[in-house]
Amino acid sequence: MTTTKTVPVAEGLFSETVDGPRLLGSRCASCGTPYFPRSAVCHNPECRESKMEEASFGPRGCLWSCAIQNYPPPAPARYEEPYIPYALGMVDMPEGLRVLGRISTDDPESIQVGAEVELVLERLYLDENGDEVITWKFKPI
Secondary structure (H helix, E strand, O other): OOOOOEEEOOOOOEEEEOOEEEEEEEEEOOOOOEEOOOOOOOOOOOOOOOOEEEEEEOOEEEEEEEEEEOOOOOOOOOOOOOOOOEEEEEEEOOOOOEEEEEEOOOOHHHOOOOOEEEEEEEEEEEOOOOOEEEEEEEEEO
């Protein structure tokens, strides 16, 4: 009997905490610019001293923009068959970060710009080993 594991789509992008999921990134201690994923240096052209610190973001934000992915994305993107269109949104986080993510909903057409959303960790696909590959998504609340 094969045991299904849950594995992240990529290491170091998110974590589950007692307060819910968080995106893992960094912030420049000198100028305050946030980054996701983590960055080793500050890319703000006005920053005079790059002092990077680990940071986490979430769990809530506001949907800034949204589009419907009506056709399967090209490789190397992975998805389950049959392909189901999904909403993809740009979310403003209160920590000053704007991040792209899938929107977790059964009705992508119902998504409204300006909606409050919450970070969730959900299945993206089953891999060749039968393991559940998870990623971050935003769910309207």
